Amino acid sequence: xxxxxxxxxxxxxxxxxxxxxxxxxxxxxxxxxxxxxxxxxxxxxxxxxxxxxxxxxxxxxxxxxxxxxxxxxxxxxxxxxxxxxxxxxxxxxxxxxxxxxxxxxxxxxxxxxxxxxxxxxxxxxxxxxxxxxxxxxxxxxxxxxxxxxxxxxxxxxxxxxxxxxxxxxxxxxxxxxxxxxxxxxxxxxxxxxxxxxxxxxxxxxxxxxxxxxxxxxxxxxxxxxxxxxxxxxxxxxxxxxxxxxxxxxxxxx
Numbered sequence: 172x173x174x175x176x177x178x179x180x181x182x183x184x185x186x187x188x189x190x191x192x193x194x195x196x197x198x199x200x201x202x203x204x205x206x207x208x209x210x211x212x213x214x215x216x217x218x219x220x221x222x223x224x225x226x227x228x229x230x231x232x233x234x235x236x237x238x239x240x241x242x243x244x245x246x247x248x249x250x251x252x253x254x255x256x257x258x259x260x261x262x263x264x265x266x267x268x269x270x271x272x273x274x275x276x277x278x279x280x281x282x283x284x285x286x287x288x289x290x291x292x293x294x295x296x297x298x299x300x301x302x303x304x305x306x307x308x309x310x311x312x313x314x315x316x317x318x319x320x321x322x323x324x325x326x327x328x329x330x331x332x333x334x335x336x337x338x339x340x341x342x343x344x345x346x347x348x349x350x351x352x353x354x355x356x357x358x359x360x361x362x363x364x365x366x367x368x369x370x371x372x373x374x375x376x377x378x379x380x381x382x383x384x385x386x387x388x389x390x391x392x393x394x395x396x397x398x399x400x401x402x403x404x405x406x407x408x409x410x411x412x413x414x415x416x417x418x419x420x421x422x423x424x
Contacts, residue, residue, distance in 0.1 A: 176201040178229060189214035192222035192251035203238050204228040206256075206274070208245030219277060220250035228258040237261045237314045239284060242274055242295070249276040253301075257283040259311045263318055268292030276300060280328065285311035287337045291319030296327065302351075303328030305335040305364075317371050320383060330354060333401065334361035340371040341383040341407075350394025357395030364401030382407055 172195045176183045183201035188208050190197070204226055230238030239260030244267060254276050256262065262284040266272045271294040274280075280299035283306045289295060297303065303326055317340055324337070325345040337344055344366055348357035360366060370383040385405040390397045 173197045175199045176204075178202070186210065188212050188246065189218050189248040189250050190220075190224060191218060192220035192224060194221045196222060197224045197251070199224075199226040201228060202230050203241070204258075205241040205243050206247055207241075207243030208247045209243075210245070213246045214248040214250070216248070216275070218248055218250045220252075222251055224249055224251045224254040226254075226256045228260065230258070230260040232312065234314070235316075237285070237312070237316065239263070241265050242272075242297075244270065244272050246273045246275070249274070249280065251277060253279045253281075255281040255283065257281075257308055258285070259308055260285055261313050261318075262287045264289040264293060264295040264297075264322070264324055266290070266293045266295070270294070272296070273298070276303075280304070281306060282326075282335070283308045283311075284335065285313035286315065287324075287335065288318055289322035289324050289339050289342065292321050293319070294323045296325045298325075299328035301328060302330045302332065304332045305337060307335045317373070320371065321386075330357055330359070332359045332361065333364050333366055334359075336365045336367075338365065338367045338369075339386075340369065341386050342368045343387045343389075344368050345389040345391065347389075347391045348393065348395065350392065355395045356398050357392035358390050358397045360390065360397075360399045360401040360403070362400040365404065366401065367404040369404040370407030 180201035184205040228240040237260040239258030274297045279301040323343040327347040329351040368386040385407040
């Protein structure tokens with residue numbers, strides 16, 4: 172097994188094209204963790220590994236910024252059988268505005284946090300070779316502060332199970348399942364989950380504020396069904412839905 176960091180480590184950054192397991196467990200822990208690739212190189216999809224990866228961020232609480240796990244710029248491949256990225260605060264997809272970034276996992280990928288969100292103008296994709304799951308971390312907490320507007324995030328895998336809180340203010344959220352043998356529930360938005368591309372109300376002065384438009388949530392099953400049991404929010408300042416799209420062989424509400 173490999174262990175990096177501890178609960179006392181304030182910041183830990185892994186900057187590489189891939190994290191490749193050799194069997195056993197890789198554990199990464201710090202108050203704030205960043206995964207990114209600024210090397211200018213990318214890992215081939217043929218890079219394969221074994222074992223598991225567990226990344227845990229446990230930020231100290233403040234009344235200004237939630238903190239937690241940042242998935243930064245570049246293309247990062249998780250070459251392990253199963254990867255779990257967890258935060259007691261937020262998971263924030265970050266990168267320069269107007270650029271695209273990708274996180275790919277060889278096997279199953281779990282994103283566990285109080286909230287999954289993204290910074291302004293970034294385009295991110297997280298793709299799992301197996302099941303991609305979003306869950307709420309027990310005991311997790313987020314301030315819900317706005318970290319940006321107009322981001323795009325695609326979460327994809329053989330199956331996608333959204334059982335947490337995904338929130339991109341005035342953004343675009345896409346859940347896409349390719350289909351898995353023996354399963355018809357390709358994309359699941361579980362009861363209690365929230366998938367939001369709603370607009371935000373931004374204070375522009377002491378006497379007035381600006382309300383931004385809600386954008387788009389897309390749930391797409393290339394094979395099988397989309398199951399919707401949670402909340403989809405694409406509103407703007409209390410205004411009704413702007414765009415939500417559900418595409419599948421069957422849709423169950």
